[in-house]
Amino acid sequence: MHEIEESESMLNKLISRRDFLKKTAIFGAIGGLGIEGFALEPRQVAITNTNIFITGLPDDFDGFKICQLTDVHHGPLISIKFVEKVIEKANQLKPDAFVLTGDYVSSAPKYIRPVINAFGKLKSPYGTYAVLGNHDHWEGEELCIRNFKRNKIPLLTNTNAVISKRGSICIAGVGDYMEDTQELDKAFKGIPDDMPRILLSHHPDYSEEIPKDIRVDLVISGHTHGGQIQLPLLSLAPIVPSHYGQKYLNGLVKNDKTQVYVSRGIGMVGIPVRFSCPPEIAILTLRKRETALQV
Ligand SMILES: [Fe+2]
Numbered sequence: 001m002h003e004i005e006e007s008e009s010m011l012n013k014l015i016s017r018r019d020f021l022k023k024t025a026i027f028g029a030i031g032g033l034g035i036e037g038f039a040l041e042p043r044q045v046a047i048t049n050t051n052i053f054i055t056g057l058p059d060d061f062d063g064f065k066i067c068q069l070t071d072v073h074h075g076p077l078i079s080i081k082f083v084e085k086v087i088e089k090a091n092q093l094k095p096d097a098f099v100l101t102g103d104y105v106s107s108a109p110k111y112i113r114p115v116i117n118a119f120g121k122l123k124s125p126y127g128t129y130a131v132l133g134n135h136d137h138w139e140g141e142e143l144c145i146r147n148f149k150r151n152k153i154p155l156l157t158n159t160n161a162v163i164s165k166r167g168s169i170c171i172a173g174v175g176d177y178m179e180d181t182q183e184l185d186k187a188f189k190g191i192p193d194d195m196p197r198i199l200l201s202h203h204p205d206y207s208e209e210i211p212k213d214i215r216v217d218l219v220i221s222g223h224t225h226g227g228q229i230q231l232p233l234l235s236l237a238p239i240v241p242s243h244y245g246q247k248y249l250n251g252l253v254k255n256d257k258t259q260v261y262v263s264r265g266i267g268m269v270g271i272p273v274r275f276s277c278p279p280e281i282a283i284l285t286l287r288k289r290e291t292a293l294q295v
Contacts, residue, residue, distance in 0.1 A: 037275035058167020067095035070222030071265025074115035075106030102133025102202030120151035133202035137179035177203035204248035226250040226264030
């Protein structure tokens with residue numbers, strides 16, 4: 001009797017120890033994911049490099065590097081110190097030009113001036129071009145316009161800029177898909193048919209609405225933040241703010257109108273977490289499309 005009681009109590013001890021180890025492992029994993037997602041990954045900025053093939057690209061733009069910064073969301077979760085570090089890193093990459101594709105602030109208008117002043121420190125041979133995102137409209141469109149003007153950064157709301165060497169390319173922009181108008185005719189006004197056309201649109205969903213008779217060679221977007229939380233190895237996110245589900249999660253996407261590059265962006269909204277979806281400085285290198293071999 002005594003022996004049975006003893007072995008039962010040993011068994012109970014073993015089970016409770018196993019239970020304890022199991023619980024420790026689960027809580028450890030959750031804790032680890034928490035530290036990774038809340039404390040580490042949001043500060044680990046990844047630099048991505050993508051070749052973008054464009055038909056008819058002038059020879060002297062083959063290899064032209066565009067650096068995209070988007071969805072910085074300076075505010076309670078993203079300090080100006082962190083933004084300045086990102087800008088310093090972006091300058092070190094020595095791109096030919098910068099594009100800024102919206103959502104620079106979160107939560108209050110007081111964040112607008114410091115973040116746009118920080119963008120004024122971006123240096124490249126062919127300049128910086130910007131459009132606004134939904135959060136910029138929510139916190140103060142006029143204040144954004146004034147600050148971009150003061151920092152001599154063209155805001156391409158339904159208008160364009162031409163970058164010229166011997167050949168030329170056009171960088172145009174449309175108003176935010178949620179809070180403004182998109183006038184593509186106006187955006188490409190005066191641009192010859194054969195000039196490569198790059199369009200800045202904060203929201204990638206607009207790319208699905210490009211009229212069939214207007215050619216756009218590349219759309220550069222942000223907005224989705226890559227979902228902020230992705231399932232490792234699957235490149236799937238539980239939440240993507242797009243009508244097209246996972247399609248415009250991140251990276252280079254081709255649709256039946258054009259090709260779209262969607263950056264994961266720098267900042268965060270909602271839950272202050274990034275998991276398997278680090279912040280991104282995107283380098284897009286323009287390449288001449290190789291012509292198909294004639295047989
Ligand atoms: Fe955003």
